[in-house]
Amino acid sequence: MKNIIIIITFLTTSLGFSQNTATFFSKSDAFFKKYVSNGKVDYATIKKDPASLDQLLTIAADIQVTTSDPKTYQAFYINAYNLAVIKGVVNNYPTKSPLDVKGFFDKITYTLGGKKTTLNDLENKLLRKVYPEEPRFHFVLVCAGLGCPPIIAEAYQPVTLEKQLQRQATIALNNPNFIKVKGKKVQLSQIFEWYKGDFTQNGSEVEYINQFRKEKIPTDAKVSYYPYNWSLNSI
Template structure:
């Protein structure tokens, strides 16, 4: 009888957990569809009524997902990062750049997954540290600057995360404004300079980029990095 009771309560807890994460992904998807368009965020409208954003972050504060559930964990924290970025901008809005907000990346904390985390913590300790082979994170984590790959008008979800990661990486690495090729020279986003180790685990930066490119970059191409655009990715 005791074992039956334990199993019963385990199922209740599991169902409640799954339901909670499912609600989060559903509401996050509705939020991004409402306030994101063409890679930009309508911070002004969110500022007028931040209730849906605050509700999502409240939900995210109490959800606890094991990193062993890799896709669910990754999707949750990718969304959490993008939502926290939006929250940080909205709190200071109007603002021209995330860099104009003191401690935006390394001091301001958000209660997510039961922990107090900065944006840098989310990127480096939660995602990159736990999944060091997954460099595609850099094409879905959006820091509010126009130099980032564009934010999408949908939530990242466990069932289609692989497809979403692949799609956004292919899109970024084939974008002539993001990867600037001219003859035997190529200018890369500073993302490749800052996180070089993520892109060179199995070869060079060019090797990594060419994995996703339709038109391959010559192997001997001279690589340089163009300045990052920190202008706010806002809908004006």
């Protein structure tokens, strides 16, 4: 009887976590569809009624994800990061830039996945450190600045994550405003300067970018970096 009770408790707990995770992805998808348009966020409207955002972050606080299910783990923390960024902006809205908010990335904490974390730690310790071979995170984690690849009007989902990562990387790296090519000169986002090691694990930055490019960049192109635009990605 004791063993039966333990099994029932385990199954009930597992089912609860599964339901919470499914609810999180579903509600996140609805939230992004409602408040995101053309890569920008309607912070003003969310500020007037933050209930749905707060509900999502409450759900995210108790969800348990593990690296034994990498797609669920990654999709959860990508969405959680983007939602926490929106929360940080909304709490300080109106603001012209996330950098105008003291400690926006490295001091303000959010409880996500059962642990307190800053945005920097979520990106660098919970995602990049755990999956160092995945540079495409940089095209889906949106820092609220216009210099970042645009936020999308949908949630990242475990079953579609690979396609979504590939799609967003392809969009970013073919965008002439993100990768600026002129002959044998190419200007890259400072993302490539700050996280160079992520993109040069198996070759040069240009070789990495060319995996996604329709029009290839000359491999001997002179590489430089243009200044990051931290202006708020607000509708």
